[in-house]
Amino acid sequence: MPITPTALLDSLNYRYATKVFDPTRKINAETLLALKTCLTLTPSSFGLQPWKFIVVDSPEIREKLKSASWGQPQVTDASHLVVLTTRTNLTQKDIDKWITRLSEVQETPLENLAGYAGMISSFTSNMSEVEKQAWNTRQVYIALGQLMTAAAVIGVDTCPLEGISPNDYDEILGLKGSGYATAVACALGYRSTEDKYADAKKARFPSSDLIAHI
Amino acid sequence: MPITPTALLDSLNYRYATKVFDPTRKINAETLLALKTCLTLTPSSFGLQPWKFIVVDSPEIREKLKSASWGQPQVTDASHLVVLTTRTNLTQKDIDKWITRLSEVQETPLENLAGYAGMISSFTSNMSEVEKQAWNTRQVYIALGQLMTAAAVIGVDTCPLEGISPNDYDEILGLKGSGYATAVACALGYRSTEDKYADAKKARFPSSDLIAHI
Numbered sequence: 355m356p357i358t359p360t361a362l363l364d365s366l367n368y369r370y371a372t373k374v375f376d377p378t379r380k381i382n383a384e385t386l387l388a389l390k391t392c393l394t395l396t397p398s399s400f401g402l403q404p405w406k407f408i409v410v411d412s413p414e415i416r417e418k419l420k421s422a423s424w425g426q427p428q429v430t431d432a433s434h435l436v437v438l439t440t441r442t443n444l445t446q447k448d449i450d451k452w453i454t455r456l457s458e459v460q461e462t463p464l465e466n467l468a469g470y471a472g473m474i475s476s477f478t479s480n481m482s483e484v485e486k487q488a489w490n491t492r493q494v495y496i497a498l499g500q501l502m503t504a505a506a507v508i509g510v511d512t513c514p515l516e517g518i519s520p521n522d523y524d525e526i527l528g529l530k531g532s533g534y535a536t537a538v539a540c541a542l543g544y545r546s547t548e549d550k551y552a553d554a555k556k557a558r559f560p561s562s563d564l565i566a567h568i
Numbered sequence: 569m570p571i572t573p574t575a576l577l578d579s580l581n582y583r584y585a586t587k588v589f590d591p592t593r594k595i596n597a598e599t600l601l602a603l604k605t606c607l608t609l610t611p612s613s614f615g616l617q618p619w620k621f622i623v624v625d626s627p628e629i630r631e632k633l634k635s636a637s638w639g640q641p642q643v644t645d646a647s648h649l650v651v652l653t654t655r656t657n658l659t660q661k662d663i664d665k666w667i668t669r670l671s672e673v674q675e676t677p678l679e680n681l682a683g684y685a686g687m688i689s690s691f692t693s694n695m696s697e698v699e700k701q702a703w704n705t706r707q708v709y710i711a712l713g714q715l716m717t718a719a720a721v722i723g724v725d726t727c728p729l730e731g732i733s734p735n736d737y738d739e740i741l742g743l744k745g746s747g748y749a750t751a752v753a754c755a756l757g758y759r760s761t762e763d764k765y766a767d768a769k770k771a772r773f774p775s776s777d778l779i780a781h782i
Binding site for chain 2: 355356357358359360361362363364365366367369371384385387388389390391392393394395396397399401403405406407408409410411412415452455456459460461477488491492493495496497498499500501502503504507508509514516517527554555556557558559561563564565566567568
């Protein structure tokens with residue numbers, strides 16, 4: 355059952371980049387599973403899913419990540435921290451792996467997917483490795499958007515974290531040489547009653563500056 | 569009132585990249601306004617909102633855009649088409665404009681925001697113009713993610729459109745020299761009962777390949 359536009363906007367207006375999480379409130383198992391499923395359900399170009407999502411529970415690792423995040427307390431105090439990583443390349447092997455998976459799940463013969471596979475190869479053939487990673491990273495930001503919006507509608511607070519050292523994250527998480535690299539992180543949990551930012555008026559440019567109708 | 573994790577997943581599982589829209593079904597005014605508001609409420613790095621969203625109603629312009637989109641029928645047949653554009657640069661003037669707006673909305677003296685302004689300047693000072701546009705574009709993809717997720721929970725179908733010629737879009741939409749460039753588009757409306765993709769099994773890699781716990 356869809357929710358009403360008003361209920362959606364209530365959730366989005368309630369959402370804010372939470373600065374102080376309540377360290378005693380944990381996301382329960384059902385809700386956490388839904389958020390993880392939500393990450394995996396994110397749409398991506400051609401369905402390629404050029405990402406891995408790392409849910410960091412370990413307090414020790416979160417302490418280290420905090421040092422690589424300008425000391426932002428959300429990294430350790432939020433219920434959970436998700437590091438969204440991006441595939442650093444996109445090879446024919448990646449494409450083949452995806453087409454094979456698609457064929458299995460949709461019970462479609464591989465030969466029926468040859469045209470689709472060719473389209474992906476052709477779309478990506480002129481991209482440099484750097485461009486491929488940039489393209490993949492944009493897909494990861496769809497996942498970030500979906501995650502924050504989904505969390506908002508189920509009443510979970512988030513804080514997107516771009517002010518991190520991706521290189522240090524990669525070291526700490528053992529991603530070097532893995533084919534994946536840190537793109538961005540997101541803290542998930544519940545706002546503290548002491549977060550003064552929770553009541554700050556939401557600031558946006560006037561919608562007439564942001565939306566055009568033609 | 570938040571929705572349940574199960575209701576969220578029902579919406580996300582119902583969502584798919586709609587290939588055939590019902591051209592007779594229009595998004596009503598209240599729902600369209602909510603989706604536009606949802607775009608403007610998208611979180612962005614430092615709150616900079618480096619974007620403009622163009623809602624294209626004009627059938628003539630949509631025909632032209634279709635030609636710049638490999639003829640994909642969603643461009644003309646969906647109820648609405650949104651072109652998500654990105655700021656091509658990020659200057660001190662952009663930062664000042666944002667800080668002024670923030671000061672107005674939150675009724676905070678400008679001098680109290682000087683530290684924040686300095687942080688933004690410092691964060692962006694080493695980026696080239698190309699890097700700034702790339703960073704801005706990643707923010708636009710948060711908006712794309714938020715839009716598709718929000719649409720899904722209020723029962724509106726979407727199709728993200730990356731297979732477009734951004735350069736041709738810029739020409740058609742008169743964006744050249746405006747400081748904004750096409751990043752991606754998204755068709756919005758309602759699926760046709762004739763879209764065979766609606767019933768295709770959702771294909772994803774196994775979650776054990778996509779989610780790690782540490």
